[in-house]
Amino acid sequence: MWTFWTRGYHATSIDDLVKTTGVARSGIYAEFGGKEEAFANCLEHYREAVAGPAIAILTNHESGLKAIRAYFGFFIERHRQHGLPGPGCFLANSVTEMAPHSQAALETASAHRRDLQQGFKAALCRAAFELNSHAAPDDLDGLANFLAVASQGLWSYARAMDDIAELEQFAREILALVEARLSNFGDAGDDCQA
Amino acid sequence: MWTFWTRGYHATSIDDLVKTTGVARSGIYAEFGGKEEAFANCLEHYREAVAGPAIAILTNHESGLKAIRAYFGFFIERHRQHGLPGPGCFLANSVTEMAPHSQAALETASAHRRDLQQGFKAALCRAAFELNSHAAPDDLDGLANFLAVASQGLWSYARAMDDIAELEQFAREILALVEARLSNFGDAGDDCQA
DNA sequence: ATAATTCAGGAACGATCGTTCCTTAATGGG
């Protein structure tokens, strides 16, 4: 999976897979059936083993705000350990490379985006309660969508950056924006006119 | 350029270029020297002919807020005309595909990111003045960085979406977030403690 | 009108691609 993840589909040859995995040529075809199916398999495995646990952070914490902070903290910590530039998000990379020519990759990625958006939505609901925010459900949907886009953007940027401090600043800025917006909803009926 | 843009570097063959551009095989090598150089040339051309004018929107409007709104409006309008899924941002696509293995693509893209960030910064300075915001220069840097990341995320998402209304919602949410944060700075010394 | 020059178009090269198939070493049942 790592090879597909870092190099992408087209830039990875069967020879590369043989060398990096140790599995013999025939083994790859016996187990998966070919390059395309092996790639799809890796994409699914990534969703379960990498993306899934990351999204689970959003639902594991009781506090919504802490959950969102923990999600971005996990992101930063991961890149602090592995170093920059990172491999990015395998799903996002694949969509960029394959879409709009591969329907399968597109569907897998949109399923992932839905999961991520729902995770953020659930955390935001709790956060809005904690902050006594008067945000409407539609507002939280919009915020959740935004957080999904922003976090995907962060993952993508991590593939092309070499300064972890800059990445941290981005993450902090996103958190500050969301908190400001949430409290903006909360104050909406009190002292603001918008 | 369009072929490289939509399909990416590795998935585009010289045959594809011959068929889509009409230029003969030898012409491509006579004019550019090879596939890699042709790709680099397209990347530079994209920066000048596509990314440049888009960034110029941010500096052309006198009003900072209008400039930022116009930038995202241009983005939406472009995708409304061309239809979804769009080709994404050629520079961002290339970074995702080539980084971290191609230093050249990485440098071109980071130069683009700097341009975009500076464009947003200039517009934000004017916007902060318009709104009587008390945001510090560092705050505006952070906001500009955020806007750069978010707009890149939007371009990337446009490559994998088919509903323009959803794209519009994302753009509106980003604008709302930035405006909320700007006015949050403005109120910082008045009735908030953060 | 003729000769020199240019450049599009395509044939052909070696390398590498994804895939298939055959050989061979390891394993388990008789």
Add this chain to the structure above:
DNA sequence: CCCATTAAGGAACGATCGTTCCTGAATTAT
């Protein structure tokens, strides 16, 4: 101890890759 079964390792296939080179038609200068 011997044979049937399995799976790994690598040779080899046609197709396609990026690149080079050659041919022939169009153009320009003399």
